Every structure is written in C-alpha cells, then in structure tokens.
Amino acid sequence: MKIIKNFVNKTYHSEIHDLLNGISFPWYYNHDISYGNKKDNSLYSFGFSHVFLDESGFRKSLETSFIQPLLFNIMDAINCYTIIRARADMTMASPNNYQHPPHVDFVYKNISTIFYVNDSDGDTILYKNKKVFKKITPVKNSLLIFDGDILHTGCSPTKYKNRILINSNYRREK
Numbered sequence: 001m002k003i004i005k006n007f008v009n010k011t012y013h014s015e016i017h018d019l020l021n022g023i024s025f026p027w028y029y030n031h032d033i034s035y036g037n038k039k040d041n042s043l044y045s046f047g048f049s050h051v052f053l054d055e056s057g058f059r060k061s062l063e064t065s066f067i068q069p070l071l072f073n074i075m076d077a078i079n080c081y082t083i084i085r086a087r088a089d090m091t092m093a094s095p096n097n098y099q100h101p102p103h104v105d106f107v108y109k110n111i112s113t114i115f116y117v118n119d120s121d122g123d124t125i126l127y128k129n130k131k132v133f134k135k136i137t138p139v140k141n142s143l144l145i146f147d148g149d150i151l152h153t154g155c156s157p158t159k160y161k162n163r164i165l166i167n168s169n170y171r172r173e174k
Contacts (some may be wrong), residue, residue, distance in 0.1 A: 001126060001134060004077065006072060007143040017140065019066060020088055020117050020164050026050060026063065027090060047091040053168075054085050069166055070115065078111050078145055080170035091122060091163045094156040096135060098134065102127055102153045105169050110148035115166040116140055122163035127151040 008016075019025055027048035052064045052071070073084050084106065091100070102125070105112055114124060116138040122135045126146060136144055146152070148169050157163050 001146045004145070005139065006141055007077075008073060008141060010141075012069070013117075013141040015110050016067070016070065016166075017117050017164075019063065020090070021055045021162075026061075027088075047089055049090070050088045052086040052166075053083055054087075064137070066112065067166065070166065072113070074113050074115070074143065074168060075170060077143070078113065080111055080169060080172050082171040082173070084110055084169040084171060086166065086168035088117075090152075091154065091156045093158060093161055095158065097121075097158045098156040099125070100153045100155065102151045104151055105148050105167070107149065109171075111170045111172070112146055112148035112150075112152075113168050113170070114144040115168075116142045116144070117164040117166065118160070119161070120157045120160045120163040122155045122157035122160070125153050125155070127153075141144065149151065 027050055030047050030049050031071065052059055052067050058064055058068070067086070071083055075081070075083065096140045117140065118138070120138040124138070124139060124144060125132055126134045127150065130151065154163065
C-alpha cells in the first residue's frame with residue numbers, strides 16, 4: 001500500500017474537482033455502489049458512478065477525454081501497462097458513517113488505485129485476513145495504491161456532503 005499526495009498539479013486537480021462536483025456531470029445511480037452485494041438493502045448502500053473505461057475500452061465522451069491524462073499518469077506511477085477499469089464514484093452523506101460491504105474489484109491479480117477528488121471523512125478501509133488492516137481518510141489530490149485482490153471498502157461521509165473518487169484497476173503485463 002502506498003499513498004502519493006499532490007498527485008497531479010493543482011490546476012488539473014481543481015478542474016477534475018469542478019467537473020465531478022458540477023451540476024452537469026453525468027452521474028448514474030447505483031442501488032449498491034459496491035456492486036454485487038444483493039444482501040445489503042441499507043438505505044445508505046447507494047451511490048453514483050460514471051464509467052470511463054471497462055472491458056469494451058474507453059468510453060467516447062468529453063468526460064473520459066478529460067480524465068485520460070490522469071489515468072495515464074497513474075499507469076506511469078505504478079508501472080502498469082493495461083487499464084482494466086476506471087470509474088468515478090460518489091457516495092453521499094449518511095447520519096451514521098455507513099460502511100459499505102467489503103469487496104474486491106477483481107478476483108485476479110491487479111493493482112487498484114483510488115484518486116481522491118475531494119476531502120472527506122468517508123474512510124477507505126483495507127483488510128488483512130478479514131480484519132481491518134488500515135483506514136485511509138480521503139485527502140483531495142491523493143492517490144492510494146494497493147493490491148487489487150485485497151478486501152476493501154469505503155464509508156459514506158457524515159461531515160461532508162459527499163465522497164468523490166476515481167477508482168481504477170491495472171495489470172502489469174501488456
């Protein structure tokens with residue numbers, strides 16, 4: 001696990017923040033932001049996402065074009081060659097610091113990154129042997145890097161309106 005503070009220059013970060021926090025960004029509702037946990041019917045398990053890249057490749061949109069340089073910078077920073085998936089996630093405030101269900105993004109070896117777009121109290125939690133190993137409080141313009149097959153989750157904020165991040169996964173081989 002590694003955290004890189006001030007990952008991109010201030011101007012680019014500010015533009016990313018304003019884009020994802022703006023009224024015209026196309027967020028899409030997810031009943032369960034952690035994907036696939038049908039057992040969790042909590043009122044706070046929802047969130048919003050926007051996919052930039054998946055198994056079909058880069059989505060053709062202005063938003064994706066704007067985020068591509070960030071993803072390429074991440075690839076260089078972590079020495080990876082293939083992007084598996086990249087998406088923006090937004091969870092909303094909850095009154096009780098709701099902890100989303102633990103999950104892995106992919107069951108095979110990959111490198112997972114979380115680029116924190118805004119400051120928030122919605123921590124990211126990493127697990128080791130199904131026990132909490134590390135809690136990371138989101139700091140804007142920071143990049144969290146960890147093995148993608150590690151169990152992890154996020155929490156909804158209680159003191160901030162939202163928690164916005166860009167989650168991306170990579171493979172080292174071409």
